[in-house]
Amino acid sequence: MSDASKEWPLWEVFVRGKGGLSHRHVGSVHAADAQMALAHARDTYTRRMEGVSLWVLPSAQITASDPGEADALFAPAEDKVYRHPTFYTIPDNIKHI
């Protein structure tokens, strides 16, 4: 734990819950390489039948938006309610929508 450079790199873990669903981010694991990251992800995140498929990818490969820019990026969407398809009247007999 002392020398950070000797720590295993971090991997982000994505689990597909069942066929047809997309992989969902569930957390991260430390591992020395991709194969061990998959093993660790399996042992950490699929112990209770959570999934049928796993992805891992190096956390360092993720480019994240800057929280400081959150206003510039996301606030402008706040008053654009017309972008939500909520103005349609759905007939009562339509069940699966």
Next chain:
Amino acid sequence: MHALAIHALRLGDDALILGQRLGEWCGHAPALEIDLSLANIALDCVGQATHFLALAGEIEGQGRDADRLAFHRDVMDFTNCLLVEQPNGDFAQTIARQFFFAHYQHLLFERMASVTDARFAAIAAKAVKETAYHAKLASEWVIRLGDGTDESRARMERGLDWMWRFTGEIFVMDEIDSAAIEAGAGVDKAALRPLWDARIGAALAEAALAPPAPHRPVLGGRTGRHSEHLGHLLSDMQFLQRAYPGATW
């Protein structure tokens, strides 16, 4: 005791003692992720043990269930091979034991899954999927430690050296094994040896580790002659049932 009951007992004891050993890592493993993977494997083993010990008790017909057999027998009554009771040592030593044993178990259960005795076949069919993963993971670690740093390599070599002398015993056939085969519940373990050698050899080659030199196998576990390590393991594992017989929660 009926030969088939002893056969089931041996399979159960192997899994139980290995499960207990692996469980000792809980909270002590080198990394959180390893802690979880060793605990997962331990739980798989305890699950296998529960099935085999319950079956042993059922065949014996004296009213002993899996818990009774696990917690109310003394060292000399245990029939596990010496390999699984060996101490954890460092992580590499644990991996060496896991590597040798999981590959054996996987080969064994692959074949046992198609024996005619449906009770043994059903347990093996479930366990074979678990042991496939145990064997793969152990090989991956042998390769990484063997082909890693000077220190990891030295530790891996020491671990393999420690465990190697106990590997001969797992392939030894005796009258119990012959009776089990005749009854359609057993597997010719001696015939697994060349396949096991090939799998072990392939992983060691990938790890750039030399195969351990031939060693006269140390025997005794199947007939209750154990190393001193088993007594200490049992004193831990059986403490609660010894102190509070029949306690449940």
